[in-house]
Amino acid sequence: MTRTHKSVILAKRPKDNIIPGETFKLVSDNPTPSASDLKDGEVLFETNYLSIDPAMRGWLNDTRSYIPPVKIGEIMRSGAIGTVKASKSSKFPVGSYATATAGWTEYKILKDTELQRVVVPKGGRLTDGLSVLGMTGLTAYFGIIDVGKVKAGDFVVVSGAAGATGSVVGQIAKLKGATVLGIAGSSDKVRWLKEELGFDDALNYKDKDFAKKFRAATKHLIDVYFDNVGGEILDMALSRAKPHARFVMCGGISQYNTSNPQGPKNYLMIVSMRIRMEGFIVFDYAKEYPRALKDLAQWLSEGKIKRKETIIKGGLDQAENALRDLYNGVNTGKLLVEVKPAEEQ
Ligand code: NDP
Structure with a gap:
């Protein structure tokens, strides 16, 4: 049979x-x-x-x-x-x-x-x-290191922070000496980011007073914004960008399930703050995967990246x-x- x-x-x-x-x-x-x-x-x-x-x-x-x-x-x-x-x-x-x-x-x-x-x-x-040693880990690695050019002292904000990509982005940024704020969709996720992954701060975008908390948490303004979600959170990040901020455009999940996706309303901040907003696709880095996988595997085995x-x-x-x-x-x-x-x- x-x-x-x-x-x-x-x-x-x-x-x-x-x-x-x-x-x-x-x-x-x-x-x-x-x-x-x-x-x-x-x-x-x-x-x-x-x-x-x-x-x-x-x-x-x-x-x-x-x-x-x-x-x-x-x-x-x-x-x-x-x-x-x-x-x-x-x-x-x-x-x-x-x-x-x-x-x-x-x-x-x-x-x-x-x-x-x-x-x-x-x-x-x-x-x-x-995950960490697959596409999402590689996306996090090339996005925050090669596109975001993260460095010690940067203030990094990452949306979709408790997801596969965002959680690794934040941890790599910490390893590079940045201060990291993560944005995620539940109090449990916020707790995980702060208590287990070592993010400096994290906010739940579903909280009623999220906009107020976001303004307070970004009072020193943003050096690198790693965008996984687009939509209103991207607009808020634009409003808090430092001059010459780097915006890493990884994805925009809030706009995927509609035939009418919306771009940022605050886009003139790109001009006034001279923001460099750059999209990327992880496959562009295929030749460099071995370098990234070596680092990611080492960080994983040393417990420096948790997942x-x-x-x-x-x-x-x-x-x-x-x-x-x-x-x-x-x-x-x-x-x-x-x-x-x-x-x-
Ligand atoms: P995740 O593991 O981050 O899962 C997606 C998460 O997005 C969900 O858990 C949810 O968490 C959050 N989310 C869903 N809807 C919304 C919304 N409307 N607003 C805000 N957050 C939302 O997925 P990945 O790590 O695989 O992907 C993350 C992003 O990276 C995506 O945009 C994806 O398209 C992109 N990507 C880009 C690549 C590239 O080469 N450029 C390669 C791989 C991924 P919550 O509870 O926080 O809402």
């Missing part, structure tokens, strides 16, 4: 929010490949964990971007960490772990050139390959819910879906 496995495809592009039962479709009867289906240089990848990323909403839009949109009927694109179950590659023997853009599927045949080996550093765990994961169990069926919940702030640290738990090496 043919074995089957699940995958999730894009069924219809959403206009604004992802619509349950309409945007994605779960397909349960894909025939599962076996070792005899592999060509030279290929492996059979079994998904253990999926990376759930805010950018995924953008990949559903048929617009010009840094990456082509996911096509209708195609498996939803996603980073994943998985186990090599069958192999015709000398680089990835059976049982080895790897990351790949495998998508929302339980199994996939991949070329070995599409896989990155996962090396768990001392003090690390397998899933770090999708959390929010892991949603229940398999591939939970991927869509997890993505919708990401925009409601369900996660502290990296959001992952467990498709099949892996035994760590």
Whole structure:
């Protein structure tokens, strides 16, 4: 009897929010490949964990971007960490772990050139390959160091601070001698940032008097603003920028689920304060990943970078819910879906 496995495809592009039962479709009867289906240089990848990323909403839009949109009927694109179950590659023997853009599927045949080996550093765990030692850690690293050019004495404000990227941004800024204010969406997240990650200060943007608290907390004005969310918080940050402040434009999650995203109202501050506002995409730094991964792995093993994961169990069926919940702030640290738990090496 043919074995089957699940995958999730894009069924219809959403206009604004992802619509349950309409945007994605779960397909349960894909025939599962076996070792005899592999060509030279290929492996059979079994998904253990999926990376759930805010950018995924953008990949559903048929617009010009840094990456082509996911096509209708195609498996939803996603980073994943998985186990090599069958192999015709000398680089990835059976049982080895790897990351790949495998998508929302339980199994996939991949070329070995599409896989990155996962090396768990001392003090690390397998899933770090999708967070601190994966795309979000790299984004934090290049964003705050190469784009933000953070230095000792800077006052850094980071939005989305309790997320996978923001939490690492703040800790790297601290390691570089900056003072750091984090902005996040709950009192528990604020506590985590201050008490466990060592942020100098943190504020809950959902508090009624947030605007007042933000003004007070930024009275000495901002040197570097690391933006993950856009919207009103970006406007507030613009109003508190120091002359020649650096604004690192990493993302704008508050504007992802609308067909009518809004830019900053306070944009004239860019002129009057001579702000350098620069967007970046982490893939631009691909050649320099080894340098960043060396530093990040060292900081992780020395306990200088701490991290959390929010892991949603229940398999591939939970991927869509997890993505919708990401925009409601369900996660502290990296959001992952467990498709099949892996035994760590
Ligand atoms: P996170 O782990 O930070 O998760 C997203 C968080 O955003 C949620 O937990 C939620 O936390 C917060 N959020 C959701 N809606 C809003 C809102 N309306 N206003 C303010 N905060 C909101 O995700 P990532 O670390 O993966 O991504 C962070 C940002 O970095 C995103 O904008 C993403 O697109 C961007 N990114 C950019 C890359 C690049 O190359 N430029 C690469 C990777 C990521 P809370 O409870 O605090 O609201």
